[in-house]
Amino acid sequence: MCGRYVITSSPEALRRLFAYVEMPNFPARYNIAPTQPIPVVLQEQGARHFQLMRWGLLPSWVKDPRKFALVINARSETVQDKPAFRNALRRRRCLVPADGYYEWQDAGGRKRPFFIHARNGQPIAFAGLAETWMGPNGEELDTVAICTTQAPDEMRALHDRVPVSVAPDDFETWLDCAAVDPEQAMALLTSPPPGRFVWHEVSTAVNRVANDGPQLLLPVSLEDTASAAKPVPKSVSKSVPKSMPKPAPKPRAAKPKPTPANDDQGSLF
Template sequence: MCGRFALTASPAQVRALFRYEEQPNFPPRTNVSPTEPIAIVTDERGRRAFKLVRWGFIPTWVKDTREFPLLINARCETLADKPAFRNAVRRRRCLVPADGFYEWRREGEGKTARKQPYLIRRRDGQPMALAGLWETYVSPDGGEIDTALIVTTQANGLVAAVHDRMPVIIEPEQFDLWLDCAGEDPRMAAALMRPCPDEILEMEACDPRLPRPERPAARPAPARKTAAASSAAPAQGSLF
């Protein structure tokens, strides 16, 4: 799975890679965590768009979010079959900008055992694009909130040393194919949901005292997000 990731590239670097029109200004974040606001890139009628959403996917049919599990990842093997993801994989695929993602491995035995974090990133030093799905959840009383998750696949040889799953990584030349949902046929995009080659990535052990998640200062939500949205999920805050 992918439960933490980093995005420390500058806004200019991220915009140059993903080629969206917006010009958001956001700070570097070394430990992005579930329920926090994350950046995603979508396709809107042939134009790439930057969005800020909650990391924790909520399907449209959920009635009581308090009884629904937090969905930060989805296995690519079951996207087309599970009701929670069936519509989103056809119509609302997205890219999640990141510098790298973290996985933990248990090292040692007994009382001396510890969980050692590892940062997995691109060997060329460029930001990466994690495959994602997004959804606009509308609560029973009309509040709206945009949510997203990261799609995972089996680990490649490098990542398998610490975990059996990893995010699906989309290469720049594949961005359009992954984001194009106009035909609503996910079969072409499904071919991209596979482990990336080992040589693309590198892995480095991190300080076990991984920095605590940065929680960006909150600001008022956009006008279309009503107060009722607060009952559906934690406040999003802002990256910028």
Template sequence: MCGRLALTTPPDAVRTFFGYIDRPNFPPRFNIAPTQPLAIVRRDHGQRRFHLVRWGLIPSWVKDPSSFTLLINARAETAAEKPSFRAAVRHHRCLVPASGFYEWRRTPDGKQPFWIHPADGDILAFAGLWDTWCDPDGGDIDTGAILTMQSNRMMSEIHHRMPVILKPDAFDDWLDTANVDRREAMKLLQPVEDDFLVATPVSTRVNKVVNDDPDVQRPADPDELVLRHDGRATPKETGRDREDTSQLDLF
């Protein structure tokens, strides 16, 4: 699953990576949680645009959101058939910018949080869905969810699910709901390579949503160990050594 993420990449770099025409100036967020504002990129009138939605999708047909389950994630394997996501898969696909995300691994001593981010670069694009809910008393609210899939070998060391990560060459087709139908769009949702991400065990400060500062990404281990996809922990300074196949990089 994906229940916490960060967007700390400078706004201009995010804009360059996603190619939207807006110029938002947003502060770094180190601990974005469900129900909070979530940045998305969607296609409007043939152009990519930046928007903010509430994290937790509310389908347009819901009458009372207070009695409806908070949908922060959608399973990629079944989203196209589920009533809550079916219309969004057809008409409201989006990208969710993130510098990385957090996931928790169960251990004998409790849950250990990990900060998971690209091995190279500092920005990710999650496949997302959005919808607009109309309040009968007036006013609209845009909401969104992140698609997840079964973890690749990298992420399976931490959790059995992970966010769907799209590469730039898939952006146009994913966002083009007018010309790319849901069947073709869902084929774009593929696991990333096992060495695409690295995972660093971090402080349990991230467990509290009020903690939204750089310290939530502070390594929990004094030696700043990085978890690799083979389950081994190695010093952070060797974490991106692509020549040593025994230490390939590990949501």
């Protein structure tokens, strides 16, 4: 399963790996969630392209999106049979760049989040299926789901499903929908080889979508240590005995007006 994931590699590093023609600039994201726009790599007319899509697939035949369940994952075992995925598997296979993802382990009714990433520290390419939904007024929405498969034995303690990751040597096979039929592409929807991924427990701060920063990736022990090292300000009223008068507050120095930042990096999210 994949319900939250991370992109920390630079735009240029991802462009070199996936070889798309555009040169997008986007910030690192540490807590990407469903319904948000995410980077996707497609191949059209022999060239690879970078595109933003909503995470949550909407088949073209859906009349009212409000009545269609949010589909963020596609089970690889049934993508050929499910009407929601058949057309995308044949015509719009894609890759979703990532640097890791989160999984929640059920430990006696308590959900413990873990960050999972490649052992070699390199970016990951999730296998994706894309569809363009067209509304009654002509509006279009590009959407995507991430393919999942059975977890290997070593990862089942976390969850019984994992996102399908495509090796760089197989990018062309997965992306070239014109030359590679669905049956051939299906051969890539397999579990990761033993030892490819490593993981560690992280803070439950990741549970809140609004939290987005590198501290989310820290192992729990390091995250707790970092929090403990921060000085805790004490209230003046608590530090002075009740029998003694409180000291008069010191006059505050006027704060200088901030200089507008020159931030040339736009957000694609």
